[in-house]
Amino acid sequence: xxxxxxxxxxxxxxxxxxxxxxxxxxxxxxxxxxxxxxxxxxxxxxxxxxxxxxxxxxxxxxxxxxxxxxxxxxxxxxxxxxxxxxxxxxxxxxxxxxxxxxxxxxxxxxxxxxxxxxxxxxxxxxxxxxxxxxxxxxxxxxxxxxxxxxxxxxxxxxxxxxxxxxxxxxxxxxxxxxxxxxxxxxxxxxxxxxxxxxxxxxxxxxxxxxxxxxxxxxxxxxxxxxxxxxxxxxxxxxxxxxxxxxxxxxxxxxxxxxxxxxxxxxxxxxxxxxxxxxxxxxxxxxxxxxxxxxxxxxxx
Amino acid sequence: xxxxxxxxxxxxxxxxxxxxxxxxxxxxxxxxxxxxxxxxxxxxxxxxxxxxxxxxxxxxxxxxxxxxxxxxxxxxxxxxxxxxxxxxxxxxxxxxxxxxxxxxxxxxxxxxxxxxxxxxxxxxxxxxxxxxxxxxxxxxxxxxxxxxxxxxxxxxxxxxxxxxxxxxxxxxxxxxxxxxxxxxxxxxxxxxxxxxxxxxxxxxxxxxxxxxxxxxxxxxxxxxxxxxxxxxxxxxxxxxxxxxxxxxxxxxxxxxxxxxxxxxxxxxxxxxxxxxx
Numbered sequence: 318x319x320x321x322x323x324x325x326x327x328x329x330x331x332x333x334x335x336x337x338x339x340x341x342x343x344x345x346x347x348x349x350x351x352x353x354x355x356x357x358x359x360x361x362x363x364x365x366x367x368x369x370x371x372x373x374x375x376x377x378x379x380x381x382x383x384x385x386x387x388x389x390x391x392x393x394x395x396x397x398x399x400x401x402x403x404x405x406x407x408x409x410x411x412x413x414x415x416x417x418x419x420x421x422x423x424x425x426x427x428x429x430x431x432x433x434x435x436x437x438x439x440x441x442x443x444x445x446x447x448x449x450x451x452x453x454x455x456x457x458x459x460x461x462x463x464x465x466x467x468x469x470x471x472x473x474x475x476x477x478x479x480x481x482x483x484x485x486x487x488x489x490x491x492x493x494x495x496x497x498x499x500x501x502x503x504x505x506x507x508x509x510x511x512x513x514x515x516x517x518x519x520x521x522x523x524x525x526x527x528x529x530x531x532x533x534x535x536x537x538x539x540x541x542x543x544x545x546x547x548x549x550x551x552x553x554x555x556x557x558x559x560x561x562x563x564x565x566x567x568x569x570x571x572x573x574x575x576x577x578x579x580x581x582x583x584x585x586x587x588x589x590x591x592x593x594x595x596x597x598x599x600x601x602x603x604x605x606x607x608x609x610x611x612x613x614x615x616x617x
Numbered sequence: 618x619x620x621x622x623x624x625x626x627x628x629x630x631x632x633x634x635x636x637x638x639x640x641x642x643x644x645x646x647x648x649x650x651x652x653x654x655x656x657x658x659x660x661x662x663x664x665x666x667x668x669x670x671x672x673x674x675x676x677x678x679x680x681x682x683x684x685x686x687x688x689x690x691x692x693x694x695x696x697x698x699x700x701x702x703x704x705x706x707x708x709x710x711x712x713x714x715x716x717x718x719x720x721x722x723x724x725x726x727x728x729x730x731x732x733x734x735x736x737x738x739x740x741x742x743x744x745x746x747x748x749x750x751x752x753x754x755x756x757x758x759x760x761x762x763x764x765x766x767x768x769x770x771x772x773x774x775x776x777x778x779x780x781x782x783x784x785x786x787x788x789x790x791x792x793x794x795x796x797x798x799x800x801x802x803x804x805x806x807x808x809x810x811x812x813x814x815x816x817x818x819x820x821x822x823x824x825x826x827x828x829x830x831x832x833x834x835x836x837x838x839x840x841x842x843x844x845x846x847x848x849x850x851x852x853x854x855x856x857x858x859x860x861x862x863x864x865x866x867x868x869x870x871x872x873x874x875x876x877x878x879x880x881x882x883x884x885x886x887x888x889x890x891x892x893x894x
Binding site: 364370372388399404406408410414417419422 | 620624627635721725
């Protein structure tokens with residue numbers, strides 16, 4: 318079983334003209350886990366992945382697999398499998414021949430071609446010209462290319478785009494399985510909800526910069542913690558909060574206090590003699606936390 | 618070294634897994650067979666008197682044509698060279714157009730090696746196109762000459778040396794195509810340049826250059842003229858009025874090689890090495 322290596326981005330910056338598409342990006346991706354690389358469209362995800370794979374040159378910084386740059390890997394396809402956009406093929410070549418060309422280039426046995434086509438569910442379409450493939454089939458073919466060398470590291474750019482619901486369910490299971498086998502899995506998406514069910518860790522970037530890094534659950538705690546508190550006498554409650562130095566705003570169902578500490582709010586109300594009608598933590602969804610991080614005004 | 622051989626072998630697979638190569642090879646064969654067969658019949662007819670020089674107003678007549686077989690055989694390269702150029706240019710520009718540079722560079726991250734492998738591969742396939750073109754010019758053309766009772770010179774070693782030089786020329790033309798494709802990655806632009814230059818611009822330049830001895834010497838370094846010099850015979854040099862001596866065959870070969878190297882090296886710098894987005 319191939320084992321994964323650690324992916325490391327170290328101070329990666331990429332400028333196009335004067336504009337920094339990626340700015341001082343540093344993070345690591347561990348084997349045995351699925352890491353979601355998230356951010357709105359145009360945040361710099363694809364550029365970062367292309368830098369990692371040596372297709373785009375970084376203005377500064379290094380991106381490595383176990384300390385080795387992609388171009389210096391002795392067996393690139395056996396080490397790293399990558400699926401980038403869904404249109405990297407000659408339309409008049411069959412799926413089998415498309416993969417065959419790169420199996421030859423990488424010195425892989427030709428038997429791998431049918432193995433990976435079977436693995437992604439395209440065996441029946443192996444002799445078909447790729448030009449006639451649907452978007453979902455192209456995504457699967459891209460994935461088959463990534464799997465060709467049975468690599469320990471998978472780098473997938475928006476692999477869920479264009480898949481039908483059955484395909485989405487399939488790829489979720491597939492990602493989990495790959496990580497369970499000890500591989501490193503880095504998968505990008507502009508929608509948290511798309512990968513929420515499959516990822517262990519998240520790396521979130523916006524405008525080319527890292528904005529959050531950690532386990533998926535950490536996203537919940539990052540959401541600006543608020544507590545809903547209400548009283549039949551709202552003015553008295555507001556006065557008590559102000560006196561206690563707790564910031565708040567007026568919410569739909571009461572006052573939104575800028576603290577996760579419900580006990581503190583209960584104490585403040587009790588000592589001020591204010592009757593409470595509601596007191597509970599406001600639980601922002603992961604998606605809300607994600608949107609807050611990347612700046613909700615961006616197109617998603 | 619094994620990586621390079623694998624790259625070459627992958628480049629061969631790229632060519633032979635799409636339809637372009639045999640479409641171009643088929644058109645090449647038919648085109649050259651028609652020209653060599655048709656003009657072979659005309660010239661042989663004039664020389665043997667089957668066709669009277671009174672009925673075809675050829676001016677100088679058959680006497681000005683020199684030995685007919687080499688002229689007919691040289692159609693393989695003097696006219697057919699555009700096919701290997703197109704194949705080479707399409708092989709390179711197709712990688713940009715279909716974004717196959719991404720999987721290519723992922724499988725073989727050393728880009729210079731990939732371009733080198735492509736050049737070697739296309740040079741060999743270009744020589745293969747030479748075989749196809751010669752099958753038409755020597756096979757069909759020579760057959761027509763024999764039918765008219767003209768010696769097809771197939772026992773003459775000089776004929777077979779010319780055949781060898783034609784293969785070399787066709788290989789070099791394919792390499793020029795690869796370089797041109799890297800220089801002009803836009804496929805439509807590359808095709809337009811190849812067709813406009815080979816079918817229109819260069820023939821005009823060669824005719825224009827041939828009127829003065831100074832320009833004729835410069836004209837010898839045009840790629841088509843260099844190719845004809847390498848092969849050693851061409852309908853174009855026959856029609857050269859100023860009669861400036863063409864380059865030696867090996868000089869012509871070096872000039873052609875120079876075009877291929879310059880185009881490829883500049884193409885590597887301007888497109889091949891750039892970010893693949």
